[in-house]
Amino acid sequence: MNLDSQIRELKGVGEKTETLFQNLGVYTVRDILLHFPREYHKFEQPKSVDEISEGTVIAVLGRIKKTPLVRRNGRIAVTSTQIEGREKILSLIWFRMPYLKNTLKPGMQYVFYGIVKKRKNQLIMEQPKIYTITQYQELSDSLQPVYVLTKGLTNNLVRKMEKQALESICLLDDFLPEKLRKIHDFCEYGQAVRQMHFPDSAYALKNARNRLAYQDFFEFILMMQMSKEQRVTAKNQFTFEENGIVEQIISKLPYPLTGAQKRTIDCIHNEMRGDYVMQRLIQGDVGSGKTIVAFLAMIDAASNGYQSAIMAPTEVLARQHYENFTQMCLDYDLDFPVILLTGSMTAKQKRDAYERMLLYPNALIVGTHALIQERAVYENLALVITDEQHRFGVRQRETLGKKGEKPHILVMSATPIPRTLAIILYGDLDISVIDEVPAKRLPIKNCVVGTEFRPKAYEFIEKQVKDGHQAYVICPLVEESENTEAENVTDYTKLLKAELPDVRIACLHGKMKPAEKNRIMEEFLNHDTDVLVSTTVIEVGVNVPNATVMLIEDAQRFGLAQLHQLRGRVGRSDLQSYCIMMNTSESKESKKRLDILNRSNDGFYIAREDLKLRGQGDFFGVRQSGEMEFAVGDIFADAGLLQEAAEDVNALLDKDPELSKEEHRALKQHMETYGEQLFEQLNL
Numbered sequence: 001m002n003l004d005s006q007i008r009e010l011k012g013v014g015e016k017t018e019t020l021f022q023n024l025g026v027y028t029v030r031d032i033l034l035h036f037p038r039e040y041h042k043f044e045q046p047k048s049v050d051e052i053s054e055g056t057v058i059a060v061l062g063r064i065k066k067t068p069l070v071r072r073n074g075r076i077a078v079t080s081t082q083i084e085g086r087e088k089i090l091s092l093i094w095f096r097m098p099y100l101k102n103t104l105k106p107g108m109q110y111v112f113y114g115i116v117k118k119r120k121n122q123l124i125m126e127q128p129k130i131y132t133i134t135q136y137q138e139l140s141d142s143l144q145p146v147y148v149l150t151k152g153l154t155n156n157l158v159r160k161m162e163k164q165a166l167e168s169i170c171l172l173d174d175f176l177p178e179k180l181r182k183i184h185d186f187c188e189y190g191q192a193v194r195q196m197h198f199p200d201s202a203y204a205l206k207n208a209r210n211r212l213a214y215q216d217f218f219e220f221i222l223m224m225q226m227s228k229e230q231r232v233t234a235k236n237q238f239t240f241e242e243n244g245i246v247e248q249i250i251s252k253l254p255y256p257l258t259g260a261q262k263r264t265i266d267c268i269h270n271e272m273r274g275d276y277v278m279q280r281l282i283q284g285d286v287g288s289g290k291t292i293v294a295f296l297a298m299i300d301a302a303s304n305g306y307q308s309a310i311m312a313p314t315e316v317l318a319r320q321h322y323e324n325f326t327q328m329c330l331d332y333d334l335d336f337p338v339i340l341l342t343g344s345m346t347a348k349q350k351r352d353a354y355e356r357m358l359l360y361p362n363a364l365i366v367g368t369h370a371l372i373q374e375r376a377v378y379e380n381l382a383l384v385i386t387d388e389q390h391r392f393g394v395r396q397r398e399t400l401g402k403k404g405e406k407p408h409i410l411v412m413s414a415t416p417i418p419r420t421l422a423i424i425l426y427g428d429l430d431i432s433v434i435d436e437v438p439a440k441r442l443p444i445k446n447c448v449v450g451t452e453f454r455p456k457a458y459e460f461i462e463k464q465v466k467d468g469h470q471a472y473v474i475c476p477l478v479e480e481s482e483n484t485e486a487e488n489v490t491d492y493t494k495l496l497k498a499e500l501p502d503v504r505i506a507c508l509h510g511k512m513k514p515a516e517k518n519r520i521m522e523e524f525l526n527h528d529t530d531v532l533v534s535t536t537v538i539e540v541g542v543n544v545p546n547a548t549v550m551l552i553e554d555a556q557r558f559g560l561a562q563l564h565q566l567r568g569r570v571g572r573s574d575l576q577s578y579c580i581m582m583n584t585s586e587s588k589e590s591k592k593r594l595d596i597l598n599r600s601n602d603g604f605y606i607a608r609e610d611l612k613l614r615g616q617g618d619f620f621g622v623r624q625s626g627e628m629e630f631a632v633g634d635i636f637a638d639a640g641l642l643q644e645a646a647e648d649v650n651a652l653l654d655k656d657p658e659l660s661k662e663e664h665r666a667l668k669q670h671m672e673t674y675g676e677q678l679f680e681q682l683n684l
C-alpha cells in the first residue's frame with residue numbers, strides 16, 4: 001500500500017464505506033491521512049446532574065433507574081430515559097438506536113457526553129455518547145479527535161481507518177527544508193500528521209498543528225510566487241476611449257456614490273486605459289456597494305465594444321445580478337445585451353446563451369461556474385470579474401481569464417482581511433478598499449436575547465411587515481438528531497405560520513432544486529412574500545433592500561464572520577434595520593462572542609475582536625473564520641505563521657529561485673507533483 005492507494009485497500013472498507021468517504025472528498029490513503037479532525041474533545045472529570053447547565057458540552061455521571069423507553073415517531077425509533085440529581089433531572093434521548101433498551105442496564109452508572117439543551121423547561125441531551133465508568137476512565141484527560149462525518153460514517157470508524165493508514169504507511173516525506181523546520185522548532189511531517197490524529201499531549205498537538213498551518217501557507221505562497229515569476233505582466237491590448245457614458249449613468253443614479261466607490265471606479269477607469277492589464281481586488285464590507293462598481297466597469301467595456309463577464313458563486317446571486325443589470329440597462333437607456341449563463345438552465349436556454357455570446361461582442365455576461373465550462377466561448381472578452389472571490393479557486397479565476405486574450409481582471413471580496421495579509425494572500429493583485437458606507441445608511445440596531453424573547457421577536461417581525469417591510473429568519477443548525485436540515489426549516493416555517501397567520505411566509509433551503517430556489521428568492525424580492533425562513537444559503541450577496549429584520553436562531557452556534565455576513569442581508573437601504581440574535585446557550589463564552597457583534601457592524605473590527613477572543617480561548621475549538629480555508633491554517637488565528645511563511649518563501653526564492661539546490665530537492669519535487677492540485681483544492 002502507498003499514499004496513492006485507493007482507500008478500498010484498507011481493511012474494513014467495502015464499497016459502501018468507500019462511497020461514504022468519497023462523499024467527504026476522501027479517495028486515497030493520502031486523503032484519509034490529511035482528513036484532520038475538526039476539533040478535539042477533552043475528557044474531563046464527569047459532573048453530577050446538579051452541576052449541569054443549559055448550553056454546555058459536558059460529561060455527566062448518572063445512574064439509570066428504569067429500562068429505557070422506545071417509542072416511534074413516524075419511521076424513527078426514539079429511545080429515552082432519565083438520570084436524576086438532587087435538584088435537577090436530565091432527559092436523555094437517542095434517535096434510531098432502539099437497541100439501547102437492552103444495552104443500558106437499570107441500576108448501572110454511565111457517563112453521558114453531549115450538549116445540554118432546554119426544551120419545554122426540561123434539561124435534555126440528544127444523542128449523547130455513552131461510556132461505562134471504566135471506558136471513561138481510560139479516556140479521561142486525553143484529547144479525543146472529532147472528525148467531519150457524513151451520515152452512515154461514525155467517528156470510531158474514521159479513527160480506526162486513520163490508525164490503519166498510519167500503520168501501513170512507513171513514511172511521509174518531509175519536503176520542508178530541514179533548516180526551516182529547525183528554526184521554527186517544528187516536528188517532522190509524518191510525526192505532525194500522526195499527532196493530529198492521535199495526540200500524545202496538548203503540547204505535541206499544538207506543535208503539529210502549527211507546523212501544518214505554516215506548511216499550508218508556505219506551499220501556497222511558494223506556488224503563487226513561482227507562477228507569478230512565469231506570468232509576465234501583460235500589455236493592455238484593448239482600446240478604451242473617453243466616451244462619458246459611465247459619468248452619465250453616475251449622474252442618473254438614485255444615490256450619490258460614496259467617496260470610496262468613486263475612487264475605485266476612477267482607478268478601474270484609468271487602469272483599463274493603462275499600458276498593462278488591470279489585476280485588481282476590490283475589498284468592501286457587506287453592503288458597501290461593490291455591485292455598482294462592477295456594473296459600471298462592465299458598461300465601460302460594453303460602450304467600447306467589448307464583452308465582459310461576471311462570475312458569481314451561486315445561482316441565486318448570478319440571477320440577482322442578471323435582473324439588476326438588465327433593469328439598470330433599461331433604466332438608463334443602455335442598448336447592451338445582458339446574457340445569463342448558469343448550470344441549472346435547460347439545454348436549449350444554454351444553447352441560446354452560447355449563441356448570443358458569439359453574436360454580441362459587447363455583451364454583459366453574468367453567470368456561475370457555467371461561465372468557465374468548455375462550451376462557453378466568448379467574443380472580444382476584455383474584462384472578467386469574480387464576485388465573492390473566496391468561493392472560487394485561484395485556478396477558476398484564471399480559467400475565466402483565459403477565455404479572453406489577457407483580459408482585465410477584477411476580483412470582489414467581502415472578507416475583512418487586514419491589508420498586510422491581503423498583500424500576502426493576493427500577491428498577484430492590486431488592492432482597492434471600499435471603506436465607506438453610503439451616507440444615508442442607518443447603523444443596524446442589534447440585540448442578543450434569550451429564547452423567552454421569541455414571542456416578542458415574532459411580534460416585532462409582524463409589526464415591521466405591517467409597516468410594509470420584510471424579514472429573514474435564519475433557522476438553527478441541525479445536529480445529529482432526527483431531522484435533516486430541510487425538515488428542520490420546513491417544521492420551523494410551519495410553526496411560524498401558526499404564530500403569524502396574517503404574514504406571508506416562505507421557506508428556503510439548500511436541498512431545493514435551483515429553479516425552486518430562484519422562484520422563492522424572486523417572490524421575496526418582488527415582495528410577494530414577507531418573511532423568508534432560511535438556512536444559511538442566503539449568506540452571501542443576497543440583496544433585498546426592503547428587508548429590515550433578521551432573526552437568527554441559535555446565533556451562538558455560528559462563527560462571527562458568518563453571522564456578520566448573514567446580518568449584512570439587512571441594513572441595505574435608508575430604512576432602519578434590526579438584527580435579533582437568539583442565544584440559546586447559557587455559556588459566558590457565547591455571550592462574549594455575540595456581544596462583539598452587538599457592539600459593532602464593522603467587519604474589520606469584528607474579525608479583530610474575534611481573533612483576540614479566540615487567542616485567549618481554547619485553540620482546540622471549531623474554526624470560526626469559515627473563509628479562505630486551508631487544510632489546517634487559519635489566516636486570522638495564524639496570522640503570525642502566515643507572515644513568517646511569507647518571509648521564509650521570499651528569502652528562499654531570493655537565494656534559490658529555481659529550487660535547484662540539493663537541500664530543496666524534495667520541496668521542488670513536492671511542488672511539481674502537488675502544487676497544481678493544491679491550488680485547485682484551495683478554497684481561496
Ligand SMILES: Nc1ncnc2c1ncn2[C@@H]1O[C@H](COP(=O)(O)OP(=O)(O)OP(=O)(O)O)[C@@H](O)[C@H]1O
Pocket residue numbers: 255256257258261284285286287288289290291292414438439540541542543545568572573
Ligand atoms: N452610494 C450608495 N448609496 C446608497 N445606496 C447604495 C450605494 N451604493 C450601493 N447602494 C445600494 O446598496 C445596496 C447594497 O449594495 P451591493 O449589493 O452592491 O453590496 P455589496 O458590496 O455587493 O455587499 P455584499 O458583499 O453584502 O453583497 C444595494 O441595494 C445598492 O443599490
